[in-house]
Amino acid sequence: MAWSLSRKVSVALLGILLSTMVMTGAFGYYKFQSVLSDQVNSRYSFVVFTIKRKIEDRLALGLALRALRQIQELAELEKARDSQILGIQIYDSNREVLFDTDRGTIGSRVPSTWLEPLSAQGTQPFSLTDEDSALVGLPLVNTLGKVEGAVVLRYPATYLEQELGRLLQRLAGEFAVVLLGSAVLSVIAASWLLRDVRQRLVAMENTLNQSVTKGAPAKPGRDAFEGDFVRFCGKAREAVEQIGEASDEVERLDRLA
Amino acid sequence: MKLDSSRSLLIRLFALAVLVLVTPLSILSLRALGEFEQGMVPELDKKAAAIGRDVAGQVSRALGYGIPVDRLVGVDEFFSPMLEANPEIRYLAITDPVGRVKFINGVDRDELEPHYRSADMNAVGADGVKSSIGAYMDLALPLTAGQTVAGHVHVGFDQNHIATRLSDILADVAVVIVSSLIIAFEILLFVVFVNVTGPLKLLRDLVNRAGHGDFTHVPTSGSDDEVGRFLRAVQGTLRQLDGRYRQLMAYVDEVRSGHFDKGVVAKVGDVADRINFLYRFSPSGKPEPMVERRATDIRLALFLFVFAEELSRSFMPLFAGRLASSVPNVPIDLVMALPIALFMAAIAIASPLAGQLAERVGPRRLFLIGAVPATIGSLMTAASFGMFDLILWRTLTGFGYAMATMACQSYISHAVKSDRRAQGLGVYVAAVLTAGIGGNALGGVIADRIGLRPTFVVSAILVVLAAMLVSRLLSSADPAPGEDQPRPPGGRHLLRLLRNWRFTVLMVFAAVPAKMALTGYLFFLVPVTLSQQGWEVAEIARIMVLYPLVMVAVSPLAARLADGLGWRAGQVAVGGLIGGVGLLAPLLLGGGPLSIVVSITALGVSHGMSASPQLALLPDLCWTECRRLGNTRVLGFSRFVERLGSVAGPILAALFIPLWGMSGAVAGLGVVVLSMAVVFAIASAAYGSGPHIETEEDPA
Numbered sequence: 014m015a016w017s018l019s020r021k022v023s024v025a026l027l028g029i030l031l032s033t034m035v036m037t038g039a040f041g042y043y044k045f046q047s048v049l050s051d052q053v054n055s056r057y058s059f060v061v062f063t064i065k066r067k068i069e070d071r072l073a074l075g076l077a078l079r080a081l082r083q084i085q086e087l088a089e090l091e092k093a094r095d096s097q098i099l100g101i102q103i104y105d106s107n108r109e110v111l112f113d114t115d116r117g118t119i120g121s122r123v124p125s126t127w128l129e130p131l132s133a134q135g136t137q138p139f140s141l142t143d144e145d146s147a148l149v150g151l152p153l154v155n156t157l158g159k160v161e162g163a164v165v166l167r168y169p170a171t172y173l174e175q176e177l178g179r180l181l182q183r184l185a186g187e188f189a190v191v192l193l194g195s196a197v198l199s200v201i202a203a204s205w206l207l208r209d210v211r212q213r214l215v216a217m218e219n220t221l222n223q224s225v226t227k228g229a230p231a232k233p234g235r236d237a238f239e240g241d242f243v244r245f246c247g248k249a250r251e252a253v254e255q256i257g258e259a260s261d262e263v264e265r266l267d268r269l270a
Numbered sequence: 271m272k273l274d275s276s277r278s279l280l281i282r283l284f285a286l287a288v289l290v291l292v293t294p295l296s297i298l299s300l301r302a303l304g305e306f307e308q309g310m311v312p313e314l315d316k317k318a319a320a321i322g323r324d325v326a327g328q329v330s331r332a333l334g335y336g337i338p339v340d341r342l343v344g345v346d347e348f349f350s351p352m353l354e355a356n357p358e359i360r361y362l363a364i365t366d367p368v369g370r371v372k373f374i375n376g377v378d379r380d381e382l383e384p385h386y387r388s389a390d391m392n393a394v395g396a397d398g399v400k401s402s403i404g405a406y407m408d409l410a411l412p413l414t415a416g417q418t419v420a421g422h423v424h425v426g427f428d429q430n431h432i433a434t435r436l437s438d439i440l441a442d443v444a445v446v447i448v449s450s451l452i453i454a455f456e457i458l459l460f461v462v463f464v465n466v467t468g469p470l471k472l473l474r475d476l477v478n479r480a481g482h483g484d485f486t487h488v489p490t491s492g493s494d495d496e497v498g499r500f501l502r503a504v505q506g507t508l509r510q511l512d513g514r515y516r517q518l519m520a521y522v523d524e525v526r527s528g529h530f531d532k533g534v535v536a537k538v539g540d541v542a543d544r545i546n547f548l549y550r551f552s553p554s555g556k557p558e559p560m561v562e563r564r565a566t567d568i569r570l571a572l573f574l575f576v577f578a579e580e581l582s583r584s585f586m587p588l589f590a591g592r593l594a595s596s597v598p599n600v601p602i603d604l605v606m607a608l609p610i611a612l613f614m615a616a617i618a619i620a621s622p623l624a625g626q627l628a629e630r631v632g633p634r635r636l637f638l639i640g641a642v643p644a645t646i647g648s649l650m651t652a653a654s655f656g657m658f659d660l661i662l663w664r665t666l667t668g669f670g671y672a673m674a675t676m677a678c679q680s681y682i683s684h685a686v687k688s689d690r691r692a693q694g695l696g697v698y699v700a701a702v703l704t705a706g707i708g709g710n711a712l713g714g715v716i717a718d719r720i721g722l723r724p725t726f727v728v729s730a731i732l733v734v735l736a737a738m739l740v741s742r743l744l745s746s747a748d749p750a751p752g753e754d755q756p757r758p759p760g761g762r763h764l765l766r767l768l769r770n771w772r773f774t775v776l777m778v779f780a781a782v783p784a785k786m787a788l789t790g791y792l793f794f795l796v797p798v799t800l801s802q803q804g805w806e807v808a809e810i811a812r813i814m815v816l817y818p819l820v821m822v823a824v825s826p827l828a829a830r831l832a833d834g835l836g837w838r839a840g841q842v843a844v845g846g847l848i849g850g851v852g853l854l855a856p857l858l859l860g861g862g863p864l865s866i867v868v869s870i871t872a873l874g875v876s877h878g879m880s881a882s883p884q885l886a887l888l889p890d891l892c893w894t895e896c897r898r899l900g901n902t903r904v905l906g907f908s909r910f911v912e913r914l915g916s917v918a919g920p921i922l923a924a925l926f927i928p929l930w931g932m933s934g935a936v937a938g939l940g941v942v943v944l945s946m947a948v949v950f951a952i953a954s955a956a957y958g959s960g961p962h963i964e965t966e967e968d969p970a
Contacts, residue, residue, distance in 0.1 A: 016494060016495055017495050017496060018465060018496055022283060022286075025457050025461050026454065029291065039719075040443075040719045041303075041439045044719070045439065048306075048310065048436060049313065052310060056313060056320060059321060059324075183305065187298060199286065202286050202289070206283060207496075210496065214499075215500075217500065218500050218503045221503055221507055225510075241477050245478075245481050248482075252483070252549050253511060256518050259541045262541050264521070267534070269534055
């Protein structure tokens with residue numbers, strides 16, 4: 014495949030455009046993902062915080078965590094308010110699940126790794142990941158500052174991907190259309206911009222052929238470069254003629270014998 | 271449009287690049303941003319609803335005990351921490367059933383009350399009602415006391431909150447677009463020069479020669495584009511002509527050797543002499559291909575190489591700071607400065623050696639040799655686990671950098687004729703400056719998005735790309751093996767340059783402080799200061815880019831002024847004073863971003879004003895030495911001396927920090943730079959003008 018000047022320029026431009034689009038797209042996407050993820054986390058952290066506050070209010074009255082029966086209803090109410098919440102669990106510092114929106118798991122034990130954030134982070138929200146869900150949690154602290162357990166909210170790990178996937182698909186389609194449009198524009202524009210160069214090169218090539226091989230007089234050039242080229246054609250023509258005449262003369266002299 | 275000039279063609283194609291790159295990217299970015307904002311709205315609504323429900327629940331409980339809305343106590347104490355913990359929420363308010371604001375926190379009551387009073391609050395259901403009030407989005411939820419609605423809770427968030435959170439995306443897009451345009455410019459320059467103007471310039475030289483009857487050379491062409499086809503046509507014509515000539519000469523030889531009539535032999539000899547008098551053909555038996563080195567051949571590779579190095583400019587001290595804990599008993603600021611200082615030291619030490627190596631092995635091989643430590647250095651920097659190995663890898667990268675850049679300088683100086691050396695230097699400086707703008711800015715964005723360590727991997731990839739370009743394009747650039755190069759005068763001769771007081775004063779009081787300010791302030795203090803103020807790497811990079819931008823704007827004007835007025839020493843002095851005063855900005859404006867912007871701008875103006883006149887001043891100040899040692903050696907030595915300033919800058923700045931803090935360190939560096947500039951300004955008054963030949967008395 015012949016690579017014309019306009020094709021080279023178009024390919025260079027489209028290569029740069031494509032890499033720039035991929036880069037800006039990727040950077041923009043990851044930034045958006047991070048902002049959205051922060052927002053989702055912050056919302057669920059708030060929900061967890063409201064449950065934590067209500068539990069700690071009751072703990073402040075001197076009640077034991079295990080004895081706070083209303084907490085089960087509270088957790089179920091919060092879950093009912095948001096279809097994205099998979100479950101809300103309250104477990105104690107012995108890893109035992111005391112309350113859970115999935116009542117079947119009450120009494121079971123949470124993984125030991127779920128206790129680590131309680132000692133490390135004190136009162137800060139923490140994030141965990143389970144098999145297919147993401148968790149946001151807060152430790153439950155009594156009035157003496159002792160960590161009694163934690164409340165965690167579970168939401169689908171794929172939630173963000175689902176939200177972003179649809180968006181990404183739509184944008185990818187638009188990216189493809191714009192890239193295609195730019196490709197067409199770039200090929201046409203590059204061809205048009207380089208038309209002058211192409212035409213002048215063809216004209217000079219014709220001048221060379223006409224002048225040197227057929228002996229036609231060369232047309233004057235448009236600028237210094239073409240002027241020099243016309244002079245070159247004239248000189249080449251002159252050399253061809255001189256060499257031709259010299260050859261004839263040598264031949265004539267050779268035959269003089 | 272001139273066919274053998276890049277300028278007009280490049281302008282047209284760059285305009286096309288702007289059209290093809292900026293338009294679609296702007297449209298897509300705005301579309302994507304719109305989509306992103308829309309995608310965020312439901313999440314904000316849910317958050318506002320969660321907060322609103324919580325507030326409504328708690329207040330309703332109090333109302334349930336029979337406390338009237340306007341008698342509630344401690345509402346402010348209840349709202350304040352909630353607003354503080356949720357910055358996207360701008361206000362919280364409680365209104366009575368007719369919309370009178372009873373409690374509000376976050377905005378002025380008068381901003382909202384007229385709206386609440388005119389709104390139909392009876393329409394607010396259990397799920398609440400969302401409405402737009404000026405710059406806010408308001409969610410109203412009912413407050414119930416038993417079965418009656420006793421008022422409403424209002425949660426308001428800033429409508430521009432999402433746009434503000436996503437504004438970084440727009441800034442990133444702008445940086446990436448500008449960097450892409452710079453890369454596009456370099457690539458288009460390369461495409462135009464390699465494919466169009468370069469071969470046509472060569473052809474012009476060739477047709478000029480042929481116009482005077484010299485047909486010894488033919489143009490070369492490996493491409494199959496329009497220019498390639500045209501060159502092949504010219505080549506065909508010249509080969510045909512050469513063939514006819516050889517045929518004639520063969521015939522002449524045949525007649526000369528075979529003819530019995532001496533008179534005919536003499537006449538045939540005359541014919542051959544006439545042709546050889548009128549025209550020149552290659553004595554080697556066939557026309558030789560015309561090949562010529564051009565400064566632009568290496569520009570793209572140089573650009574990519576420097577671009578790679580610039581990627582880490584905005585965060586190098588911060589990266590070092592993360593590893594600094596591994597060095598006991600050394601102040602952390604000094605540890606953070608060491609990788610920059612030692613990188614500069616490696617360049618200073620390796621550059622003279624690399625210059626000599628370039629003469630021996632040729633620029634192509636030297637570039638490829640230099641690419642090896644540069645690539646390994648970048649890759650290992652990405653993997654470094656402690657301060658000591660970071661310093662080792664940065665030093666190695668510095669050696670590679672020195673070799674590659676010296677290879678480019680050597681190639682350019684060989685490619686351009688001595689009377690066009692300034693033009694060649696312009697190619698070098700332009701590539702370095704554009705790489706500085708694009709690399710620094712893009713490096714910040716990349717580091718922010720994918721991390722500091724992966725950015726060094728990107729650097730390594732770019733260095734490999736640059737090496738591949740050099741390997742492919744400069745195959746015939748190296749000198750023939752064993753080619754005798756004149757041995758340059760030794761280092762002792764160069765040290766004698768320091769006896770020339772004008773040269774020494776210029777170096778010590780102008781060149782060295784300029785570099786000290788560049789590395790100590792811009793490369794070290796700016797990233798550290800801004801990072802401490804909570805700025806992200808991408809933002810730091812955007813501010814640092816001001817320096818090359820200002821330089822690009824000021825340099826041509828300064829060069830024109832220097833040529834026009836011939837007041838070079840004065841310009842260097844004024845530039846130095848501006849740089850020194852600029853660094854004192856924190857004393858007047860404090861340590862905030864404004865003072866940093868002012869200082870960087872002043873530094874850009876300072877270096878833009880003084881860099882070219884300083885270079886142009888050298889041949890005048892060292893007229894005798896330049897004749898004896900050569901301009902290049904004198905220039906090389908001056909670069910070595912000024913790089914000592916590059917080494918000292920970060921160390922000095924780091925030593926100032928524990929004494930006077932960040933702003934104090936900047937001002938301290940400013941005092942040092944300003945004092946030296948004042949000394950130079952006073953001394954330069956005694957420089958006089960024109961070449962100084964009195965040092966010729968110096969015994970060689």
